[in-house]
């Protein structure tokens with residue numbers, strides 16, 4: 001059971017920023033599909 005989950009995540013392709021195309025490290029989902037730089041919205 002658990003091993004299947006691990007393999008599932010291993011097979012997942014690296015996330016890419018939809019803005020600049022940079023690879024996104026596994027972080028909080030709140031970042032969505034953008035990297036840190038692009039997720040920093042100027043308030």
Ligand SMILES: [Zn+2]
Nearest residue numbers: 017020035038
């Ligand atoms: Zn970006």
